[in-house]
Amino acid sequence: AQKITQTQPGMFVQEKEAVTLDCTYDTSDPSYGLFWYKQPSSGEMIFLIYQGSYDQQNATEGRYSLNFQKARKSANLVISASQLGDSAMYFCAMTLNTGGFKTIFGAGTRLFVKA
């Protein structure tokens, strides 16, 4: 069965420092996509970054990068130079690319950025 695990319910980081949010996944499907979404207190879900299972390089989007370690089945999100506006809930998600496009989400990590 497919599963996404985020083991950090909450994280604190000092403004301007980098932070890593952990995500591990489990699937036997060779083709899948990994995503990170941000949910601020206002409630909307904001797409941050995508990594395909066949991608050789780690994905980057501005201050966000995805540390993809396929053998370990981990897809950690790294946020560099944290800002106060980064305080939010962060969800890791996985989509299997065969047999449809069902996407499942982890439980989330709440990030608090301290001034």
Place this chain on the structure above:
Amino acid sequence: DAGVIQSPRHEVTEMGQEVTLRCKPISGHDYLFWYRQTMMRGLELLIYFNNNVPIDDSGMPEDRFSAKMPNASFSTLKIQPSEPRDSAVYFCASSPRANRYSGNTIYFGEGSWLTVV
């Protein structure tokens, strides 16, 4: 471009009443998803459609829940009769056909906050 549009944004209803949540996906997207978010269970996929056809409804909690997509620009999620445990945020989301660079990134609506009293 307009994003995924959901209505109503907030709904408070009495137990036993019918609730209908509406969604307009992003134009051109092939996939439409309904998710439910609660503190206890997180984000759960209820059902998703591909080209208006339901593909997987295994997440629909029970027969009180039904979803339809009569055309490419409209979907409904109906709860009848509603119960207090249905109180949650219901997200509609849509996704284009997957491509090499973005997979099938899901774009969410702002959610419908449902409270059943």
